[in-house]
Structure formats: C-alpha cells, structure tokens
Amino acid sequence: MTATxxxxxxxxxxxxxxxxxxxxxxxxxxxxxxxxxxxVGEDPASEVYVRNKGRQTIEAGMxxxxxxxxxxxxxxxxxxxxARLNADPSVHGILVQLPLPxxxxxxxxINAIDPAKDVDGFHISNVGLLGTGQKSMVPCTPLGCLMMxxxxxxxxxxxxxxxxxxxNIVGKPMAQLLLGESCTVTIAHSRTRxxxxxxxxxxxxxxxxxxxEMIPGDWIKPGATVIDVGINRVERDGKPRLVGDVDFASASxxxxxxxxxxxxxxxxxxxxxxxxxVTACCRANGLPExxxxxx
Numbered sequence: 001m002t003a004t005x006x007x008x009x010x011x012x013x014x015x016x017x018x019x020x021x022x023x024x025x026x027x028x029x030x031x032x033x034x035x036x037x038x039x040v041g042e043d044p045a046s047e048v049y050v051r052n053k054g055r056q057t058i059e060a061g062m063x064x065x066x067x068x069x070x071x072x073x074x075x076x077x078x079x080x081x082x083a084r085l086n087a088d089p090s091v092h093g094i095l096v097q098l099p100l101p102x103x104x105x106x107x108x109x110i111n112a113i114d115p116a117k118d119v120d121g122f123h124i125s126n127v128g129l130l131g132t133g134q135k136s137m138v139p140c141t142p143l144g145c146l147m148m149x150x151x152x153x154x155x156x157x158x159x160x161x162x163x164x165x166x167x168n169i170v171g172k173p174m175a176q177l178l179l180g181e182s183c184t185v186t187i188a189h190s191r192t193r194x195x196x197x198x199x200x201x202x203x204x205x206x207x208x209x210x211x212x213e214m215i216p217g218d219w220i221k222p223g224a225t226v227i228d229v230g231i232n233r234v235e236r237d238g239k240p241r242l243v244g245d246v247d248f249a250s251a252s253x254x255x256x257x258x259x260x261x262x263x264x265x266x267x268x269x270x271x272x273x274x275x276x277x278v279t280a281c282c283r284a285n286g287l288p289e290x291x292x293x294x295x
Contacts, residue, residue: 003226003255006148012267015147015293016060019274022290023061026281033281034063035093035119035273036085040078040104041071046097053095053270060274065091075104079112086114092284093119093277116284119276121173130176137276138295142174144268145206145227146181146295152257153204153225156181160201164188164215164245165208170229174206177295195219205255207245217250226251226258229265 023033035057039050050066057064067081078096085094094117100106110118115125121139129136149156161183165171171187178185188198190209199205199219205226207215212232220226230245244261252258259265275293282289 003252004152004257005252006152006225006227006257006259006264008144008148008259008264009267011148011151012144012271015268015271016056016274018290018292019271019278020060022278022293026278026287027061031281031285032061032063032090033092033277034065034090035095035277036065036067036088036091038067038069038078038081038085038094038096040069040073040097041101043097043099046099050097053273056270056274057277062274062277063090071101073101075109078104078109082109082112086112086117091117092281093117093273095120095273117280119273119280121276122168127168127173130173133180137280138177139169139173140269140272140276141170141229141265142177143272143276143295144265145174145229146177147272148259148265148268149204149225149227150181156183156204159183159203160186161204161206162186162188162199162202163206163208164195164199165206165210165229167208170208174208178204178206180295205246209245211245212243213245213247215246215251217247217252217254220246220251220254222254223256224254226255227265228259228261231261231266 037050037053054064054066085091094113096109110122111124115123118126118137121137126136161178163171163175166187166189175185175187196219200221205224208229212234228244228246232243234241234243242262279294
C-alpha cells in the first residue's frame with residue numbers, strides 16, 4: 001500500500017484563489033483588507049518569510065504594510081508601532097514576526113496586539129476563546145492542518161487523534177481544533193511513556209515536534225492520516241535537505257494518507273494568514289464571515 005499524498009501546495013493555491021475572490025467582493029463594496037507585518041532585526045529565514053507574505057498578500061488583492069525595525073530597536077518603540085497599527089482602520093491584521101531580539105518580551109508584544117487583529121491567533125484572549133470553543137482568530141498552521149483533514153476525511157467525529165508536540169503555536173491549538181471536531185484527542189510529547197504505542201492508536205497523527213524523521217513507519221496505524229508539520233534542515237550526501245518529523249519513506253508505506261515535506265503543511269500557513277486577514281476584515285465591518293476560510 002502507498003499512501004495518498006495530501007498536496008498542500010495545490011490546496012493552498014485553491015485557498016488563496018478563494019481568498020482573492022472574497023477580496024474582490026469586498027473591494028466592490030469599497031473595502032480592502034490590509035495586513036501589517038512587523039520584522040525586527042535581520043533573521044534571514046524571517047526575511048524570506050516576510051517577503052513571501054507581502055507578495056502573496058498583494059497577489060490576493062489586499063494591502064500589505066511592511067515595517068522593518070533594526071535589531072536594537074527599544075521594546076517601547078515596537079509597542080508604540082503596534083498601538084498605531086491597532087488604531088489604523090486600514091489595517092485588519094497585524095503580525096509581529098517571531099523570534100524577536102532577546103531584549104524584547106515576545107508575550108508582552110503579542111498581547112499588545114488588538115485580539116481582533118491578531119491574525120496569528122497567539123494573543124492570550126484568542127487562546128482562551130479557542131480553548132472554550134468560542135469564535136476566535138485561529139493560529140494559521142493548525143488551521144491549515146484542519147482544513148486539509150476535513151478535505152481528505154470529511155467528518156472527523158469520533159476519530160482517535162494524536163498530536164505529537166505541545167507548543168503554543170501548533171500542538172496545543174491543534175488539539176483544541178480536533179476536540180472541536182469531536183475527535184478523541186491525545187497530546188503526546190518527548191516525555192510520553194511508550195510514545196510508539198500511543199502513536200499506533202491514532203486514526204489521525206499530527207507530528208509537530210521539530211525533530212527530523214523522529215516518527216518511523218512502524219509507529220503508524222495502517223491506513224492512518226498523517227499530517228507532518230515538521231520542517232527540519234538536514235544534510236544528505238553533502239547536500240542540505242528539508243525533511244519532516246515523520247520518516248516519509250517508511251510512513252508512506254503504512255499510512256492511508258500523508259503530507260509531504262516540503263509541499264505539505266508549509267504552503268498552507270501563509271494561505272491561512274491571508275484567510276484570517278479577510279475574516280478579521282469582515283468581522284471588523286459587521287459583514288458575514290467568508291465560508292470555507294475559517295475553522
């Protein structure tokens with residue numbers, strides 16, 4: 001058996017097209033969604049990511065506001081910028097690119113963002129709303145995972161889901177979303193006893209630990225759906241390669257469906273950021289939320 005490939009690249013392209021359609025409808029009513037991205041310092045990976053976000057925002061017909069600050073910017077200056085963006089009616093989504101320089105308190109900065117404009121879904125208010133099953137801004141990567149799972153499996157109700165990883169960015173919100181779909185959810189991590197056996201019970205296995213190829217095929221239940229969130233750089237035959245947290249070669253012989261790395265979850269993250277910005281714009285203006293763009 002060879003697993004069905006869940007093509008995140010193609011799914012993300014479809015989602016971006018849906019976002020662009022909705023943006024056109026909003027623009028016809030005189031409303032243009034706007035996304036502000038703030039980058040502090042010169043982290044090369046962050047710079048590439050911010051550039052991609054800006055390009056895709058413009059391609060979707062939205063306004064892109066980029067703010068680049070030097071690494072030695074005082075925290076108070078960044079907080080002032082966030083306050084100005086909060087007050088700007090043309091900005092519907094605000095994203096402060098992480099990691100921040102060491103002299104800045106990331107939690108303080110994130111929690112200074114207006115929760116209604118927090119398109120990353122990291123503000124403590126949005127975390128609490130998601131955890132209690134209320135309307136919130138949902139973190140982009142877990143939202144993308146959920147969209148792909150729904151598309152592939154349809155109804156997720158009653159399925160056993162195991163999330164390996166307990167980060168605030170992926171693991172915890174992913175578990176909350178799966179609970180919201182009426183899955184039976186286990187959060188596993190590096191301290192989990194007999195992790196292999198826990199993984200083998202999963203109808204849905206979401207790997208988000210940040211360890212290259214940690215989960216081999218014999219940890220996977222035959223026919224399970226595997227969502228690999230990991231993006232790890234390794235060297236193979238003297239060349240750099242991207243691999244996931246799952247050993248793709250052995251897992252794809254056991255799983256029913258699997259996301260590749262690269263080309264799986266990664267492209268969905270920015271597409272969901274655009275979707276969240278449109279959702280935030282609609283909410284801010286008392287308009288119906290766009291179908292298919294939210295959790």
